[in-house]
Amino acid sequence: MTASLDLEAVKREWQTSLFEREFDGDDLLDVVQRAEKTVPALIAEVERLTAKLKDQTERIAQLHRERGEAVAEFGRLRAEIERAWQPVKEVASAAPGFNPPCDFCGRPRLQVPKLIRARAGGPYICSHCVELCADILREEAGR
């Protein structure tokens, strides 16, 4: 196996062999013998890296498919929850005591993020109006 092949060492060895020596016949033979040893290892390393890249590419494609499926499933579940919730909303909006409006802006409970009740039976204020009041108070405090 070529997993421990030191590519930097091979590179250094080849640079020394090819560029820093005067060549004679023995040197040339030496270079050829080194090539016979290192080139198959380099080819094996390239093949190993190519196979690894192929595996990773397939894994990424698989993750993209799974993500697409998860997004579709999420959308389907959200639509299902919305459908299941719809009759509850309708019943609730038809019952005035269950869906009281904000006493400031008139929006019903089901149309605001939060409706706060002062005491039993009201009055009520919604989170939009609370934020508006907070803005007014901040603005006045800043003068």
Ligand SMILES: [Zn+2]
């Ligand atoms: Zn309001």
